Amino acid sequence: MAVDLKMPVLIVDDYKTMLRIIGNLLKQLGFVNIDEATDGSMALSKLRENQYGLVVSDWNMEPMTGLDLLKEVRGDAALKALPFIMITAESKTENVVAAKAAGVSNYIVKPFNAVTLKSKLVSVLGDF
Amino acid sequence: MSQSAQAVVNLNEVREIVTSIMSTIKGSLSTADLRFYHELESLSNFIQETRNEILSLQPKDIKDNYIPLATDELSAVVEATEEATGSILDAVEKIEALTPDLPPEQGEIVGNCVTQIYEACNFQDISGQRISKVVKTLQYIEQKVNQMLGAFQQELSSSLEESTKTEKIVDPLNPDSLLNGPQLKSLASSQDDIDALFDKL
Numbered sequence: 230m231a232v233d234l235k236m237p238v239l240i241v242d243d244y245k246t247m248l249r250i251i252g253n254l255l256k257q258l259g260f261v262n263i264d265e266a267t268d269g270s271m272a273l274s275k276l277r278e279n280q281y282g283l284v285v286s287d288w289n290m291e292p293m294t295g296l297d298l299l300k301e302v303r304g305d306a307a308l309k310a311l312p313f314i315m316i317t318a319e320s321k322t323e324n325v326v327a328a329k330a331a332g333v334s335n336y337i338v339k340p341f342n343a344v345t346l347k348s349k350l351v352s353v354l355g356d357f
Numbered sequence: 358m359s360q361s362a363q364a365v366v367n368l369n370e371v372r373e374i375v376t377s378i379m380s381t382i383k384g385s386l387s388t389a390d391l392r393f394y395h396e397l398e399s400l401s402n403f404i405q406e407t408r409n410e411i412l413s414l415q416p417k418d419i420k421d422n423y424i425p426l427a428t429d430e431l432s433a434v435v436e437a438t439e440e441a442t443g444s445i446l447d448a449v450e451k452i453e454a455l456t457p458d459l460p461p462e463q464g465e466i467v468g469n470c471v472t473q474i475y476e477a478c479n480f481q482d483i484s485g486q487r488i489s490k491v492v493k494t495l496q497y498i499e500q501k502v503n504q505m506l507g508a509f510q511q512e513l514s515s516s517l518e519e520s521t522k523t524e525k526i527v528d529p530l531n532p533d534s535l536l537n538g539p540q541l542k543s544l545a546s547s548q549d550d551i552d553a554l555f556d557k558l
Contacts, residue, residue, distance in 0.1 A: 253450065289486060
């Protein structure tokens with residue numbers, strides 16, 4: 230099934246520059262409908278109010294971390310199937326294990342490049 | 358009296374004096390007790406010296422001046438890098454918007470360069486996170502210094518002056534004191550301020 234590049238995508242990061250960078254790279258890949266949140270709580274509210282096709286989230290945020298957000302998403306019947314990619318500087322084995330256990334769709338370590346972003350998106354959403 | 362006879366007499370006197378002193382010591386102090394007493398005395402002296410050394414570190418000054426200075430400077434780094442990265446992204450986004458109007462070959466080259474710049478700008482996030490770790494470490498050190506201050510409260514209040522945020526006094530005989538590095542934004546003079554001062558001099 231072809232990937233709908235018009236699907237709303239929610240980017241979550243407490244660093245505004247990262248929101249811009251990820252947003253611009255997604256636009257380069259053809260995504261046109263991009264929304265932002267600066268922490269897990271804001272993201273969760275937006276996810277419960279709107280429909281998104283993908284979440285791309287940082288881990289290290291306060292008051293709600295990306296991992297806590299992921300657990301909330303996977304614990305919510307309406308959201309649990311939502312593709313969720315973590316983009317984070319947290320690179321220890323235990324981080325990846327915890328994210329995987331919580332149901333993350335894929336995991337990108339910062340600093341990352343456009344090629345990696347695309348390949349993880351393809352692995353989660355399909356070819357585009 | 359001959360010299361050797363005098364020497365014998367003196368030694369006897371010494372022996373009598375020592376015996377007399379030993380007999381005045383109350384209780385039965387053995388050699389082991391004396392050794393133990395000397396060890397305790399050494400330990401007490403060591404503790405006092407260590408306390409004096411710790412006090413000489415001026416922990417209140419560390420807490421009131423140096424740690425806040427360090428955390429302020431680190432926050433300034435994060436702020437400055439965020440501002441600079443924002444400016445870079447503003448410019449790059451404008452360039453990117455023009456690429457569809459370029460001939461395809463050039464458009465591709467420019468597009469790839471734009472992507473590389475976006476990737477490189479990851480630095481701001483990473484450096485910000487590293488700096489946050491340093492700030493948390495400083496806050497932990499500050500906690501420990503506070504505990505030390507609590508332990509030495511009495512000595513500190515009697516032996517140290519109240520520490521205030523002092524301006525560095527410029528010593529004209531010590532050129533190094535003119536090396537202060539960049540000022541925090543709230544304290545920095547603008548170019549206009551510098552120009553006005555320069556013109557006055």
